[in-house]
Every structure is written in C-alpha cells, then in structure tokens.
Amino acid sequence: MRLDGEIKEFEYEEERESVEEMNSVSNSINLGFSQQVVVGYALTTKKKQSFLQPKFELIARDKGIIFVPIDQHRPLAEQGPFDIVLHKLLSNEWSQLLEDYRLKHPDVMVLDPPYAIQCVRNRQSMLEDVAALGLTDSYGRVCVPKQLVIEKDPTLIPAEVAKAGLKLPLVSKPLFVDGSAKSHELFLAYDNVSLSNLEPPLILQEFVNHGGVMFKVYVIGNAIKVVRRFSLPDVCKRELSKYAGVFQFPRVSCAAASADEADLEPGIAELPPRPMLERLVGELRRRMGLQLFNIDIIREHGKRDLFYVIDINYFPGYGKMPGYEHIFTDFLVGLADSKNQKQL
C-alpha cells in the first residue's frame, strides 16, 4: 500500500535536511556566527544521551550555541550565565529551585517554566485543556476519552465505574507521572469486578479502538512533527465477553520501531490533518504555557475525522524525532534572536 502524500512529504523533508546540513557546515566555514548562545541543561544521564547527540551539538555549535551542564547541587545564580535553561529533572526540590531562579532572572529563558509543567505531571489535569478546547472544525474533532479518577479506595471502583457509566474495556493509568517506570505501568481491564485489584491513585479511561496505530505529535515551539507508532490492537466484543481480569501491557508506543514505513490500511495510517493539528497545538501551547512537549493522538477506528488525545508528555524523547537536530537548533536561535530584539 502507498500512502502517497505522506511518504512523499517524508522523503522531501529528508532530502531538504541533508542539503541544509551541508549548507550549515559551509556557512560556519565561510561566514562564522555573530552571537554566542549559552544553553544550560539539567537532564538525567539517560536524557542527555538521547537528546544531546554529537550531531545535534555540532549543528548547534555551527549556529553559535553551546551547551553547558548545570550542577543541580550548586546555586544556579553562580553558574552560567545562561541565556536559556533546558531541564527535565522531576524532583519537587529542583522545580522549586528553578522556579525561584526563573523569577529572580527574568532575562534567562527557562524552558519550560516549572509551574507550567505541573499540569502534565497529572494524567487528569494534562487533558483538561484539550477537553475545554472542544476542538471541532471542518478537518475533524478532537476529544479526550471518557475517564474517571480513583484517588483512594480500590474496593469502590466497580460501583464508581458503573455510576459514571464507563464502558469496558478500560485502561488504568497511574494518576501521577513522575518519570518512574511505575508511572508508566498501565493495565487493560476486561471486567468490572477485577478493577478492585488495581492500585490507586489512578485514572480509568475508556479504551478506544484505533487500529493499532497512534500518532506522536512532537512540538518544539512553532514546529510540529508527526510520527506514527504501533499501539495496542483493537479489542472486539467477542474478546471482551470471553476474557475477564486486568492485564498489564508493555510500553508499545515508545518502542523505537516506528510505524511510518509499515504497510498499513490507509484509513488507519493517514496522518491527522495538518491544519487541525496546528490549531490544537497552538491552543495547547497558549493554554498550558509549554513550548516543549508531545501529544499522543489516536483516531477512532472507522471514523476518519474523530481523534482522541490520550497523553501529553513534557520534553519527550526528541532523539527519536526525525530531523530534531535542525528543528531544535532553529528554535534556540529564534529564542536568542527574540531576546536580543527585546534588549535593543
């Protein structure tokens, strides 16, 4: 099967990237650069490895950007000085330190502000802006699955599910996202009674059949890049009546294998319409105050225009986003330029 429009778009982007790469190297040789931008980073070792790849550092350096590690155990004001701070360390102490620093140093761009990130550390609040937005236009409709928060007593879950009218199967997700493996332990529940085996605090979300493919919409400021990933297969009525219990499932969507090259049914694989995504992302950036995030979106199987946002992640795995090195570099250059303009 050929997904003509989309595959061409990907090929075109790849071609353009290699040309840009050569241009950027020759620019640095011929022209040099006019400004130096110091980007402090506070990232876990794993994140540093996946994000600060040598190719990215080189491309950024060609544009005058240097990356400097932040020592989280030393006062931030004694380090740098930084133009921009990138961070993803999830302890509350760090968030507080960084928030204090941000308020005292308004000239430093902290990406993103710790207070704004709080909203995506809770799986209920992360989807509130999407629900409030209620995006419907000629390109499609974007909803969130029906869901319920269980704070404490697991024995009450079956009754609460019945009261809320949630339909099986349900996905159970830990309420809080703290970067731990446990916060990504998800379960699929086939019956009501077994739900009391789950461990609150959690959210229960209606499972939406989506043909086993999901879309990761990566956002870096104004830039949007969509990739396909494999996801959970559909659950049919027969399967639902045959099985009971809660089953943990693996982290299918963050597997390195992308579904972009797979031979998929067009109705399942077609990317969400670009104008709809641009509107969604624009609104979410404004409402959440975030520049660095991705959105997990699924299309209800058989409904071309009906989409669900199921997850939003702060500073996701950009290393897996094709072409992130140039896109992120351009983003940092743009931030530095806007800072310089303000200072003029």
Ligand SMILES: O=P(O)(O)O[C@@H]1[C@@H](OP(=O)(O)O)[C@H](OP(=O)(O)O)[C@H](O)[C@H](OP(=O)(O)O)[C@H]1OP(=O)(O)O
């Ligand atoms: O490690 P990676 O590259 O798989 O990135 C993870 C993301 O994968 P993705 O880019 O969406 O495929 C991942 O996205 P998902 O939640 O799996 O959709 C998270 O953002 C994860 O961060 P955290 O554990 O929630 O703090 C991200 O983990 P960190 O790299 O931030 O530790």
Ligand SMILES: Nc1ncnc2c1ncn2[C@@H]1O[C@H](COP(=O)(O)OP(=O)(O)O)[C@@H](O)[C@H]1O
């Ligand atoms: N409501 C849902 N309907 C169908 N599949 C879902 C739903 N919620 C999650 N999934 C599947 O589970 C995966 C992980 O869920 P997600 O909410 O993205 O958690 P995580 O933060 O661990 O990635 C998704 O990528 C998707 O494959």
Ligand SMILES: [Mg+2]
């Ligand atoms: Mg996810």
Ligand SMILES: [Mg+2]
């Ligand atoms: Mg997530």
